[in-house]
Amino acid sequence: MSKTLIAPSMLASDFGNLQRDTEMVNKSEADWFHIDIMDGVFVPNISYGMPVLQAITKHATKTIDVHLMIIDPDRYIKDFAKLGADILTVHYEACTHLHRTLQAIKAEGMKAGVALNPHTSVELLKDVINDIDLVLIMSVNPGFGGQSFIENTYRKVKRIKEIIVENNAETIIEVDGGVTDKNAAELSKAGADVLVAGSFVFKSEDQLGTIKNLKQVANS
Numbered sequence: 001m002s003k004t005l006i007a008p009s010m011l012a013s014d015f016g017n018l019q020r021d022t023e024m025v026n027k028s029e030a031d032w033f034h035i036d037i038m039d040g041v042f043v044p045n046i047s048y049g050m051p052v053l054q055a056i057t058k059h060a061t062k063t064i065d066v067h068l069m070i071i072d073p074d075r076y077i078k079d080f081a082k083l084g085a086d087i088l089t090v091h092y093e094a095c096t097h098l099h100r101t102l103q104a105i106k107a108e109g110m111k112a113g114v115a116l117n118p119h120t121s122v123e124l125l126k127d128v129i130n131d132i133d134l135v136l137i138m139s140v141n142p143g144f145g146g147q148s149f150i151e152n153t154y155r156k157v158k159r160i161k162e163i164i165v166e167n168n169a170e171t172i173i174e175v176d177g178g179v180t181d182k183n184a185a186e187l188s189k190a191g192a193d194v195l196v197a198g199s200f201v202f203k204s205e206d207q208l209g210t211i212k213n214l215k216q217v218a219n220s
Contacts, residue, residue: 004188004218006211007032007065009176009198010056011047012145018052021202022059028211032063034176034196035085039070042094043143050083057084065194067115067176069142070094074101081108089113089136089174092120102131113174117142118150122160129169134194135160140177146199149178154190161191184218 008030013021025033035053040046047069057064066085068076073090080088088110095101098114105112113134114125118141125135137156140147157173164171175187176196184195195218197211204210 002193004184004192004215005031005194006215006218007034007174007194007196008201008211009034009036009145009196011036012198012202014202015048015052018055019059022056024207025211026059026061028208029215030062030211032065032087032194033060034198035064035066037066037068037070038143042071042091043069045143050079053080053083053085063087065089065113065174067113067136068094069115074104077101077104077108081110085110087111087113087134089115089134091115091117091142092124093117099128099131102128115142115176116156118152122156122163125160126163126167129163129167129171132169132171134172134174135164136174136176137192138177139175139179142177147178149180149183154186157187157190157192179214181214181217184214185220188218 008025036047038045038047063086065087067089071094088105092114102112111133113136114132115136117138139149139153172193174194175192179195179197180200201210
């Protein structure tokens with residue numbers, strides 16, 4: 001049984017102190033940097049774009065996990081590879097030709113992820129599960145930080161885990177949205193391999209301690 005990884009979401013960091021917050025994650029027990037890119041079209045919010053990602057990757061010493069909440073992500077695959085993304089996750093709902101998009105991501109040397117909105121069924125990934133390195137289950141509606149966790153997530157995580165096992169796939173499961181030390185253990189038990197935490201980490205008084213505690217709870 002491999003350990004559950006923790007990926008602080010930089011969307012919740014202090015953009016005025018981006019280098020400081022990036023270095024905090026470097027020093028912490030976190031495993032990945034989770035970077036959300038939003039276009040204001042696919043989701044009703046605009047986040048940072050490539051210059052901010054570049055500023056983070058300049059200082060980051062851990063895996064760069066980029067989550068694209070944008071329409072027509074194919075246009076930018078090469079750009080994100082150049083900026084140092086290790087994992088590039090696109091939304092199922094934003095890709096007309098998902099298989100082709102996944103192949104294009106891998107062709108640039110990145111791992112390919114697929115994200116599902118809360119209302120999207122995991123059954124839709126059955127036919128491509130062997131082409132997916134990571135499935136990102138959204139446990140809140142995408143677009144804004146600080147939302148509360150959707151309880152149906154546990155069921156979805158268990159079901160996608162079954163699909164992965166049935167197909168002998170090596171896909172890992174990531175959960176993003178409303179993750180705290182109250183649900184981390186149950187998510188891990190359900191089959192989550194990576195937990196993304198934003199506000200819970202960056203709004204805490206002791207960020208390093210919060211990450212350490214979250215990792216311990218997730219692996220308890």
